Amino acid sequence: MTHAKIQEALEWRYATKKFDSTKKISAQDWKTLTDSLTLAPSSYGIQPWKFLVIENPAVREQLKPVSWGQTQVTDASHYVVFLYKETMDEAFVQKYINRIAEVRGAPLEALDGYKEMMVNNLVKAPEEKIRVWSQRQAYIAMGFLLETAALLKIDATPMEGFDPAAYDKILGLEGTGWKSVATVALGYRHSEDSYQNLKKVRFADEALIEYVK
Numbered sequence: 001m002t003h004a005k006i007q008e009a010l011e012w013r014y015a016t017k018k019f020d021s022t023k024k025i026s027a028q029d030w031k032t033l034t035d036s037l038t039l040a041p042s043s044y045g046i047q048p049w050k051f052l053v054i055e056n057p058a059v060r061e062q063l064k065p066v067s068w069g070q071t072q073v074t075d076a077s078h079y080v081v082f083l084y085k086e087t088m089d090e091a092f093v094q095k096y097i098n099r100i101a102e103v104r105g106a107p108l109e110a111l112d113g114y115k116e117m118m119v120n121n122l123v124k125a126p127e128e129k130i131r132v133w134s135q136r137q138a139y140i141a142m143g144f145l146l147e148t149a150a151l152l153k154i155d156a157t158p159m160e161g162f163d164p165a166a167y168d169k170i171l172g173l174e175g176t177g178w179k180s181v182a183t184v185a186l187g188y189r190h191s192e193d194s195y196q197n198l199k200k201v202r203f204a205d206e207a208l209i210e211y212v213k
């Protein structure tokens with residue numbers, strides 16, 4: 001991937017307002033997109049997230065009115081709801097530790113120090129702090145998904161314009177410890193979506209990037 005190609009993808013990407021509902025993402029492309037989610041980095045690597053892919057058209061219809069009526073919810077090829085873990089408990093930390101041991105073939109005892117660090121910093125942290133921290137992690141995965149989609153020339157819309165409490169109810173999340181925080185619609189832009197022709201509005205590089213020398 002050349003610099004020019006990356007640059008082109010970054011310019012080509014825009015928050016799609018109107019999808020062509022007849023076009024679907026291929027299985028191969030979808031696998032790469034889900035890899036961008038599961039391979040995204042997270043604090044401690046603990047992955048306090050889940051990604052709900054809403055395939056059921058009836059459920060998507062139900063979600064639309066609580067998403068400011070945005071048509072991307074029903075018309076995009078794929079619709080992903082980002083969930084964050086509301087609280088951090090020792091059982092979840094242990095689950096992650098077990099996974100490290102399994103994947104890397106490490107003895108569990110060797111991971112005691114790492115586990116203790118996570119218990120002290122996460123499990124014992126105030127719940128509000130964990131909620132905010134956990135939501136931040138979800139946005140990292142979202143960024144990876146958006147960039148990967150752009151590189152594949154797949155359109156996407158990051159979305160916060162929805163009622164998370166209503167989503168949690170419709171998706172049966174209440175009482176599960178998982179909550180919705182953001183969504184991404186993915187697919188192919190409609191030729192009539194005028195937003196694709198708009199110039200990007202960004203502050204000048206000098207206003208955003210400062211070098212501390």
Ligand SMILES: Cc1cc2nc3c(=O)[nH]c(=O)nc-3n(C[C@H](O)[C@H](O)[C@H](O)COP(=O)(O)O)c2cc1C
Binds near residue numbers: 014158161182
């Ligand atoms: C976290 C987040 C939430 C957003 N929510 C919505 C949304 O609900 N609906 C929408 O059409 N665009 C949404 N956007 C798109 C932004 O408005 C858009 O990215 C921004 O105006 C810059 O334009 P561009 O992405 O086309 O370059 C959201 C973007 C982000 C990053």
